Amino acid sequence: MTPAVLRIARIAPPIITESPFRKLRPYSYRDADVFRGREISIRDVADLVDEQALVVLHAPSGTGKTTLLHAGVRPALDDVFTWIEVEARGDVGALAADAVARELAVRGHTATGELAERVEQLAKLAGRAVLLVVDAVEELFRGPDVEARIAT
Numbered sequence: 001m002t003p004a005v006l007r008i009a010r011i012a013p014p015i016i017t018e019s020p021f022r023k024l025r026p027y028s029y030r031d032a033d034v035f036r037g038r039e040i041s042i043r044d045v046a047d048l049v050d051e052q053a054l055v056v057l058h059a060p061s062g063t064g065k066t067t068l069l070h071a072g073v074r075p076a077l078d079d080v081f082t083w084i085e086v087e088a089r090g091d092v093g094a095l096a097a098d099a100v101a102r103e104l105a106v107r108g109h110t111a112t113g114e115l116a117e118r119v120e121q122l123a124k125l126a127g128r129a130v131l132l133v134v135d136a137v138e139e140l141f142r143g144p145d146v147e148a149r150i151a152t
Contacts, residue, residue: 027071035071042072081131088137
């Protein structure tokens with residue numbers, strides 16, 4: 001059993017003081033205490049992340065992938081990984097390198113090198129692996145300039 005799954009199993013349900021129903025608002029990381037009903041999905045994704053170098057979470061738009069990641073998977077993996085997230089808009093590699101550089105700066109360090117070197121720096125500094133999450137990847141495959149983006 002992975003550390004992430006162990007952490008999920010130990011979480012005691014909190015006392016809910018407000019309605020957990022968000023209507024059209026997505027759940028966020030701050031909503032983890034009231035996010036319910038997706039424990040099996042959280043455990044499945046956490047296990048895959050722990051076991052695989054690349055995990056693709058694919059489902060139709062609007063089914064709650066981002067909510068699952070933010071309010072479920074991220075809190076479950078907080079003690080296991082350093083979470084870096086970027087949205088797939090433009091040059092994802094550059095966006096990820098900048099996001100890692102910002103996290104290094106928050107920790108008082110200056111990033112050097114390309115994305116892979118920066119991830120290594122952050123992992124060493126944090127003392128744990130870095131989980132790079134690229135959200136909304138499907139956006140890379142939409143729009144009039146899709147062929148140009150895929151070619152680069």
